[in-house]
Amino acid sequence: MPTDLHFSLMIPELVVLGSAVLVLLLDAVLHGGGPRPGEEDPRDTTLALSVVGCVVAAAWIPAVLWNIEGPRSSFNGLFVADRFSLFFKLVVLVGAALSLLLSDSWLRRRRLSSGAAHALVLFATSGMMYMVSAGDMVTLFLGLEVMSIPVYCLAALLRWEDRSVEAGVKYLVLGAFATAIMLFGFALLYGYQGLVGGVATTQLEPLQTTLMANAEALPLYARAGGLLVLIGLLFKISAAPFHMWTPDVYEGAPLPFVAFMSVAVKATAAAVLLRVFGGPLLAVLGLDGMLWVVAAFTMVVGNFMALVQDNVKRMLAYSSIAHGGYILVGVLAGSAEAQAGVLYYALAYTVGNVAAFAVLVYLSRQGHEAERFSDLQGLGARHPLVGGVMVLAMLSLTGIPPLVGFFGKFVIFKAAVAQGYVGLTILALLTSAVSFAYYLRPVIALFMRPTVGCEVAVIPVNRRVALCMGLTSLAICALGVFSESYLGWLSSAVLALAG
Amino acid sequence: MSAQYLPVLFAFMGAIGFMAVMLGLNHLLGPKPKAALTPAVKFEPFECGVPALQRDNRRRISVKYYLVAILFVMFDLEAVLLYPWAVLYRELGLFGLVELVVFLISLVVGLIYAWRKGALEWQ
Numbered sequence: 318m319p320t321d322l323h324f325s326l327m328i329p330e331l332v333v334l335g336s337a338v339l340v341l342l343l344d345a346v347l348h349g350g351g352p353r354p355g356e357e358d359p360r361d362t363t364l365a366l367s368v369v370g371c372v373v374a375a376a377w378i379p380a381v382l383w384n385i386e387g388p389r390s391s392f393n394g395l396f397v398a399d400r401f402s403l404f405f406k407l408v409v410l411v412g413a414a415l416s417l418l419l420s421d422s423w424l425r426r427r428r429l430s431s432g433a434a435h436a437l438v439l440f441a442t443s444g445m446m447y448m449v450s451a452g453d454m455v456t457l458f459l460g461l462e463v464m465s466i467p468v469y470c471l472a473a474l475l476r477w478e479d480r481s482v483e484a485g486v487k488y489l490v491l492g493a494f495a496t497a498i499m500l501f502g503f504a505l506l507y508g509y510q511g512l513v514g515g516v517a518t519t520q521l522e523p524l525q526t527t528l529m530a531n532a533e534a535l536p537l538y539a540r541a542g543g544l545l546v547l548i549g550l551l552f553k554i555s556a557a558p559f560h561m562w563t564p565d566v567y568e569g570a571p572l573p574f575v576a577f578m579s580v581a582v583k584a585t586a587a588a589v590l591l592r593v594f595g596g597p598l599l600a601v602l603g604l605d606g607m608l609w610v611v612a613a614f615t616m617v618v619g620n621f622m623a624l625v626q627d628n629v630k631r632m633l634a635y636s637s638i639a640h641g642g643y644i645l646v647g648v649l650a651g652s653a654e655a656q657a658g659v660l661y662y663a664l665a666y667t668v669g670n671v672a673a674f675a676v677l678v679y680l681s682r683q684g685h686e687a688e689r690f691s692d693l694q695g696l697g698a699r700h701p702l703v704g705g706v707m708v709l710a711m712l713s714l715t716g717i718p719p720l721v722g723f724f725g726k727f728v729i730f731k732a733a734v735a736q737g738y739v740g741l742t743i744l745a746l747l748t749s750a751v752s753f754a755y756y757l758r759p760v761i762a763l764f765m766r767p768t769v770g771c772e773v774a775v776i777p778v779n780r781r782v783a784l785c786m787g788l789t790s791l792a793i794c795a796l797g798v799f800s801e802s803y804l805g806w807l808s809s810a811v812l813a814l815a816g
Numbered sequence: 817m818s819a820q821y822l823p824v825l826f827a828f829m830g831a832i833g834f835m836a837v838m839l840g841l842n843h844l845l846g847p848k849p850k851a852a853l854t855p856a857v858k859f860e861p862f863e864c865g866v867p868a869l870q871r872d873n874r875r876r877i878s879v880k881y882y883l884v885a886i887l888f889v890m891f892d893l894e895a896v897l898l899y900p901w902a903v904l905y906r907e908l909g910l911f912g913l914v915e916l917v918v919f920l921i922s923l924v925v926g927l928i929y930a931w932r933k934g935a936l937e938w939q
Contacts, residue, residue, distance in 0.1 A: 345931075
């Protein structure tokens with residue numbers, strides 16, 4: 318019997334997994350054989366169960382944290398529960414819970430059985446939580462698969478709609494390809510560790526130690542392994558030139574789940590980038606130059622391509638690419654402040670982006686998807702509060718003080734300048750200025766354009782989406798205003814990563 | 817270092833050798849009907865499924881087969897895990913039992929879902 322088992326460290330994961338299984342069973346028992354008329358709708362039950370699962374898991378995270386005397390890693394280093402991973406778990410759980418709230422009315426309108434969708438979100442969330450806690454390449458890979466496969470299914474949820482199926486298939490094929498590339502990189506690094514490090518282990522820490530110790534004479538295949546792993550992660554964070562799938566997938570996939578994959582997958586990929594390549598390892602592997610180019614290219618492509626979209630979902634897809642670029646600047650800078658900035662940025666991007674998607678979900682109604690800018694026209698005057706949330710979200714994503722998005726960018730850029738990446742920071746600032754132009758477009762469409770068409774459809778008040786909008790707007794303001802108080806905590810979380 | 821993999825090599829060689837011996841024996845000892853005198857049905861596969869290697873293999877197959885195949889993979893994996901577990905049962909003890917029960921429960925959940933959603937109904 319293995320000795321190093323601390324199941325208490327992964328209670329949040331187990332709660333999420335358990336609620337996913339319960340949701341699946343409940344859906345099968347109550348709703349087996351497809352929806353029948355006049356039957357009790359299990360949606361409320363499965364929705365409540367999934368959201369409660371996320372909330373309980375998130376509430377347990379401080380409990381894991383306070384158990385400070387206990388061990389921080391478990392299963393012989395396969396699973397690490399440090400402050401760094403717990404923070405990202407919190408971000409992922411927030412993203413999951415909010416998109417679950419969003420998905421409800423959307424699924425209801427399409428008469429889709431929701432249990433499967435809710436269970437898929439929870440399974441993907443558990444995969445993400447294992448990924449950010451991975452202290453080992455095997456855990457990392459397993460988490461990656463547990464995260465990716467449900468997300469592919471979510472993209473293709475509307476399986477009778479061509480665009481949704483296209484999104485799912487595209488995501489599946491390209492995602493599997495990227496995963497294979499990453500796995501090849503893992504294999505090379507494992508071989509290197511076995512040959513040079515003496516002990517053949519898949520754990521990340523010994524591998525990083527071996528790489529750092531032999532920084533002078535790294536063989537080509539070790540560098541290639543690092544490069545392949547980096548490419549796999551860059552695909553997940555949708556950095557240019559590995560971004561091609563993003564706009565198509567986001568355009569075709571169901572709206573609430575686009576919110577989920579844009580924020581949660583990106584945060585997870587950022588966490589893994591920091592965990593695997595954090596600190597000076599990038600320079601040791603000789604990959605910092607490449608990441609510089611990728612970050613610059615990502616910011617330019619994301620921001621400039623977003624300018625010319627007329628579909629809000631595609632615009633947000635390119636904006637998410639651009640935000641991936643800012644995160645890469647933080648990863649590249651590599652100092653403790655920069656990494657704390659990445660953590661902060663992941664949270665800032667999550668609340669800002671979910672707020673934007675919440676507005677789109679709110680304004681969509683039967684037979685009228687709020688997809689193009691023209692679909693939003695004139696709706697701000699009729700729903701000033703909803704429009705106000707959109708304004709907040711867009712300003713936060715642009716990075717206007719005192720909203721949370723500003724501090725995210727500020728911390729990352731400051732740290733990047735301190736590390737000598739002045740050129741890249743100037744480019745980031747210029748492209749952020751460009752982003753202002755396209756973030757204003759939904760606001761202009763909402764408030765400064767007349768309503769098109771004569772239909773004055775009344776949008777029914779949706780409490781769950783309204784709750785989601787309220788929470789995210791509160792977070793956008795409060796996290797920005799009170800940023801000082803927990804930036805220090807984030808830095809200590811990063812120091813926990815270092816040692 | 818590679819000596820520990822020798823049994824794998826032997827297993828491969830054994831498998832290939834067995835195939836070669838069986839096919840060779842069949843070739844040597846089996847009856848050889850004269851093509852002109854035997855009815856065509858004798859050349860068709862006997863109780864071995866559909867004729868292989870035909871000109872046009874791109875027929876449509878009912879999607880139900882895929883569902884069954886996927887469900888089969890699930891229980892196939894279960895069997896794959898059960899064998900090594902049964903061999904090591906005494907060493908793993910209670911821990912192994914709990915691990916296996918957790919694994920089986922997760923499979924049963926999948927089965928219940930498939931069953932309730934009508935995946936097992938053949939119509």
